[in-house]
Structure formats: C-alpha cells, structure tokens
C-alpha cells in the first residue's frame with residue numbers, strides 16, 4: 156500500500172502482467188493461428204477454468220466485475236489469467252454501505268435483467284456477472300457467442316441484444332436460432348459443462364438466480380479438464396473422453412477445416428488467484444489496479460546499469476591507453492582525457508536518468524533513486540574537474556601526471572559504477 160506524506164492512501168504495488176494477450180487472440184481461430192498457434196482446446200479449457208476461479212475469488216470479496224469482456228481478460232503462455240480495467244468494478248464500501256456502481260457494459264455481455272437499464276442508478280449483483288462469465292466461457296470453448304447461429308424466424312435476424320432479451324440461442328427451448336453448419340455441437344464438451352450452459356441460458360433467462368455461479372464453473376471445468384484426452388492422430392487435438400472420439404478430426408473430415416492444427420503446447424498450469432483487497436484499509440474506494448505502472452522490470456534496470464558502467468569503463472580504458480601512447484610532452488592529451496571523462500559521466504547520467512524517469516512517481520524508490528543518481532553523477536563530474544584542473548597545473552612534460560590522471564579517472568568510474576549499481580539493486584520490486 157502506498158501512502159503519501161500525510162498518510163493518505165494513493166495506491167498500491169502489484170506484480171506487473173507480462174507477455175500476456177487478450178482472450179480473443181486465443182479463442183478466435185484466425186487470430187489464434189496468427190498469434191498463438193500452440194494454444195489448443197486443453198489450453199482453452201484451462202484458461203476458462205482459471206478465469207472462473209479468479210472471478211469466483213473476486214465475487215467472494217463482494218465485488219461485481221460489471222464489464223466482463225474478452226478484452227478485459229489477459230492470459231499468458233501458461234494459461235494464467237489476469238483481469239484488467241478493474242476501475243469499473245462495482246464496489247460496496249464495507250463501512251458506509253455506499254455502492255460505487257459499474258456504469259459501463261459491453262454488447263453481448265449484458266444480461267436480460269439489465270437491458271435498457273440506466274447503469275448509473277442500478278445496483279448489480281454477482282448474478283449479472285454469472286451471465287457474462289458463461290458467455291465468456293462459451294467464447295473460449297467454442298470461439299463464438301452463444302446467441303448466434305442460423306435465424307429461422309420471419310424476416311431479418313434481430314440483433315444480438317434482442318436475441319439475448321428474448322432468450323434465443325442455438326440450443327434454447329423452441330429457439331428461432333438453430334446451429335449453423337459450422338456450429339460446434341454442445342455435446343462435444345463434458346456433459347457437466349453442457350448442463351451449465353443450458354442452465355444459464357435457458358433456466359437463467361427467466362430466473363437469473365438459477366445461473367451457475369463462478370464456483371460452479373470452476374468445479375465443473377476442473378472435471379472437464381481432467382476428462383480431456385489427446386487424439387491418436389493429431390498431437391494438438393484434445394477432446395472429451397465422454398464424447399468418445401475426436402471431434403476435431405470428425406470436423407476436419409466433414410468441413411475440411413481444422414481449428415487446432417498440429418502444434419506443440421507450452422507447459423500450462425493453474426494457480427490460486429490473488430485478489431488485492433482495499434476494504435480492510437482506510438480507503439473509501441478501491442484504488443485503480445493499474446497494470447502499467449510497474450511495467451518497468453528489474454531486467455531492464457540491470458541492463459541499463461550494465462550498459463552505463465561498461466560505457467564508463469571502456470572510455471576510461473581508451474583514454475588511459477591513449478595517454479600512455481601519446482607524446483611525452485602533451486598537455487592536449489591531458490585535456491582530451493578530461494573531455495572524454497566528462498562524456499562518459501554524461502552518458503551514464505543520461506541512461507540512469509532516462510530510466511529513472513520511467514519509474515512511476517508513486518514508486519518509493521524514485522525520489523531516492525534520483526537523489527543518488529545526482530550524487531553519483533556529481534561525484535564523477537567533481538573528480539573529472541579535479542583531474543582536469545590538476546592536469547593543467549601539472550608540469551608540461553609529465554608522463555606521470557597523465558598516468559595519475561588515468562588512475563583517478565578509473566577511480567571516478569568505479570565510484571560512479573558502485574553508487575549506481577548499489578542503488579539500482581534497491582529498486583528491485585518485491586512481489
């Protein structure tokens with residue numbers, strides 16, 4: 156938790172989300188082929204499982220996500236999931252009971268009971284999220300929205316919002332939407348997954364509270380993941396044992412399309428989700444869970460530090476070598492050495508300062524880092540000045556003075572390097 160000088164909460168630190176992509180990149184067959192060809196149906200199941208798990212954890216804390224949509228969920232190569240855009244969560248202040256509402260929603264993810272409502276005056280419950288989660292899981296396992304298919308009614312098909320309002324989806328009771336030729340039958344998923352989809356979109360249409368909870372999805376997806384098996388023909392095909400055969404091979408033979416073409420999969424895993432809670436703290440609102448503020452990694456810092464220090468040492472070596480090789484009587488060489496030293500100090504200063512600027516203002520190390528960077532650079536410059544003046548004052552014909560200047564330069568570089576490196580170590584962001 157970050158506090159300002161007056162002890163007020165101004166935010167908090169959390170791990171950066173790295174190397175992750177938005178969900179459409181993995182469930183949309185064309186995007187998946189381009190961006191993540193190794194992500195097969197097993198991976199998609201685990202992503203769905205981890206998504207349900209994280210949403211379950213958020214619900215248990217009393218929050219409503221409100222704006223669940225594929226672009227707000229990031230997934231990495233290990234199928235670990237992160238929820239972003241959390242500033243739109245609906246939050247209830249545990250002390251005053253005041254509700255900070257979610258005022259945004261996304262087409263296709265708004266449940267029937269919220270259609271046409273003014274979000275700024277409507278309190279939501281996690282039951283609204285249950286519909287959104289089911290749509291999201293459907294996207295992950297099938298690649299498209301459940302309220303889509305072939306319209307069999309009169310005239311043009313109503314838009315998706317209208318279909319949701321009327322409860323018309325491809326496996327609905329007496330639905331005017333039926334599966335199209337490319338629709339993947341609901342039977343290919345584990346029977347328990349199918350049951351939850353039917354319960355959510357059929358029973359849950361008229362009685363929203365009957366929709367499966369995030370915990371229900373979590374439990375059932377766990378069973379479904381364990382039920383998956385690899386097809387004997389294509390190593391990237393995974394199918395439910397309960398379906399009895401490889402649907403993807405069957406589909407390829409029927410449609411000539413394979414949405415999971417052969418490729419190897421990354422090692423993937425599940426992990427207990429972490430929810431950062433502000434309601435125990437003296438804060439009236441959940442601070443923004445900014446994912447970008449700490450994007451600056453330790454790795455980058457180390458690289459910059461190494462580049463800066465190497466820079467100084469190389470220039471020092473060049474200067475020192477150059478002086479020893481220069482004519483004995485050479486005041487100019489001493490001056491040049493001063494110029495090069497100043498250059499080295501300048502480059503280090505620039506690199507250090509450049510990366511310090513990128514650190515968020517709220518970062519506790521920033522002020523200290525800047526101070527120490529200035530001290531380090533001032534140190535280097537002072538030594539440079541002393542050497543420079545000393546060299547000018549030394550006898551004209553003095554190889555020894557040149558050598559001494561080299562030694563002092565190396566010392567200056569060493570001190571700067573030590574100070575920079577010492578303080579860069581302290582910038583390490585602890586999880």
Ligand SMILES: [Zn+2]
Pocket residue numbers: 386387388389392401402403404405
């Ligand atoms: Zn197969």
